[in-house]
Amino acid sequence: MSEHFLTHDGINIKFTIIRKNVKNINLRVRPDSNVVVSAPKSVSCESIEQLVKDKASWIIKKIEHFDRKRSNNGRLEYITGEIFQYLGSSYPLKVIQVKSREEVILDGEELFLFVKDENNFKIKEKLFNQWYKAQAKLIFHRTMDKIQPPVSAAGIERPSITLRSMRTRWGSCSWKRKKITLNIELIKTPLECIEYVLLHELIHFKHHKHDTKFYSYLENLMPDWKERKKTLKTFSVNLSKL
Numbered sequence: 586m587s588e589h590f591l592t593h594d595g596i597n598i599k600f601t602i603i604r605k606n607v608k609n610i611n612l613r614v615r616p617d618s619n620v621v622v623s624a625p626k627s628v629s630c631e632s633i634e635q636l637v638k639d640k641a642s643w644i645i646k647k648i649e650h651f652d653r654k655r656s657n658n659g660r661l662e663y664i665t666g667e668i669f670q671y672l673g674s675s676y677p678l679k680v681i682q683v684k685s686r687e688e689v690i691l692d693g694e695e696l697f698l699f700v701k702d703e704n705n706f707k708i709k710e711k712l713f714n715q716w717y718k719a720q721a722k723l724i725f726h727r728t729m730d731k732i733q734p735p736v737s738a739a740g741i742e743r744p745s746i747t748l749r750s751m752r753t754r755w756g757s758c759s760w761k762r763k764k765i766t767l768n769i770e771l772i773k774t775p776l777e778c779i780e781y782v783l784l785h786e787l788i789h790f791k792h793h794k795h796d797t798k799f800y801s802y803l804e805n806l807m808p809d810w811k812e813r814k815k816t817l818k819t820f821s822v823n824l825s826k827l
């Protein structure tokens with residue numbers, strides 16, 4: 586493993602070369618914005634550097650993409666002007682100091698955080714987590730009202746919904762307990778994605794595995810599920826499982 590640097594259009598790119606028993610060179614930008622090249626021992630450092638140079642614009646775009654993602658998802662500060670995601674839209678926050686009731690309110694296009702001490706990060710974080718959770722509960726149940734009736738003919742009953750913060754999954758299904766678990770983060774994605782995840786989990790009550798029966802049933806009920814899945818992917822670099 587060795588670290589290298591090069592400059593492209595005035596921007597420094599740091600990349601790590603990992604020597605492996607592989608046939609081809611593999612260049613990746615990881616979600617933590619680190620650039621990693623795995624390459625066979627036979628390939629010279631100069632050729633790898635040339636490859637990184639050729640791909641520099643793409644790499645920089647990727648790094649910026651991941652940096653933006655992380656600043657949205659990981660390091661929230663809850664300050665005025667910061668962007669928050671809700672149902673696939675971005676809302677700039679307005680923090681307003683109040684003496685009485687502390688709460689988060691989405692009023693049309695405007696997202697407000699009313700808080701007594703605008704420097705108290707813990708309280709602000711708690712208020713936002715509570716708000717997201719309450720919205721998720723409301724929207725997920727409402728979506729279930731729409732998505733479940735069409736599958737009831739196939740014997741799929743309405744399950745209970747549990748909300749959770751999960752690191753790798755958007756949702757999961759426990760057919761024994763007649764329960765589906767949904768990631769609270771899903772409330773940040775468009776309604777069409779929430780519908781897709783819900784339907785996906787519902788179908789698991791009938792077809793436990795991702796086999797051809799599962800997919801033909803899904804395709805039948807939601808012909809554009811692949812596009813919805815693609816959209817969902819753009820909302821998180823870590824979450825993928827269903």
Ligand SMILES: [Zn+2]
Pocket residue numbers: 785789795827
């Ligand atoms: Zn699944």
